[in-house]
Amino acid sequence: MLPSVTRLFAMSAPLRGLLLPERVALGVPAESREGILAHAARLLAGGDEDALRQVNARLKNREALGSTALGHGCAIPHARLDTLAQPVAGFLRPRSPVPFDAPDGVDVSEFFVLLVPKQADETHLAILAAVAEKLADSRFRLALAACVTSPEVVALFEL
Numbered sequence: 001m002l003p004s005v006t007r008l009f010a011m012s013a014p015l016r017g018l019l020l021p022e023r024v025a026l027g028v029p030a031e032s033r034e035g036i037l038a039h040a041a042r043l044l045a046g047g048d049e050d051a052l053r054q055v056n057a058r059l060k061n062r063e064a065l066g067s068t069a070l071g072h073g074c075a076i077p078h079a080r081l082d083t084l085a086q087p088v089a090g091f092l093r094p095r096s097p098v099p100f101d102a103p104d105g106v107d108v109s110e111f112f113v114l115l116v117p118k119q120a121d122e123t124h125l126a127i128l129a130a131v132a133e134k135l136a137d138s139r140f141r142l143a144l145a146a147c148v149t150s151p152e153v154v155a156l157f158e159l
Contacts, residue, residue, distance in 0.1 A: 014126040015157050023090040024150035030094045040077060040113040043090045069102035074135040076128060078114040087123060088115045091153050110144055
């Protein structure tokens with residue numbers, strides 16, 4: 001990546017170590033908001049059925065308050081969970097863009113999903129701000145769209 005592009009993505013400190021390759025899913029077979037949120041819940045719940053139900057419900061409840069789509073094909077679904085000690089993140093890219101009530105009307109193809117402990121106000125906001133800043137940059141979005149492996153996605157968010 002070019003040095004000038006690397007400088008643009010400098011707000012990565014809150015993201016270092018947060019996104020792991022095993023929490024990145026590319027080519028997700030989801031065609032709806034519910035489908036992508038259900039897949040995100042499975043990705044982040046780690047096989048625990050109770051956690052799966054809770055994560056899915058919390059993500060759906062947050063979306064019911066208003067879409068977490070930012071525009072330009074990106075969204076940051078997020079929720080707070082009582083049972084978490086540390087923030088957990090995942091990244092999903094569906095096979096085809098998903099309607100997600102984006103402010104610009106563009107369907108979403110890049111989902112950064114965030115779960116935070118209930119009391120993690122500053123951490124939650126810092127992570128959301130860092131991700132939103134990256135996704136707002138067209139060069140970052142192009143680089144993200146070009147990623148074809150989980151480690152590439154993780155590395156890009158950590159730049």
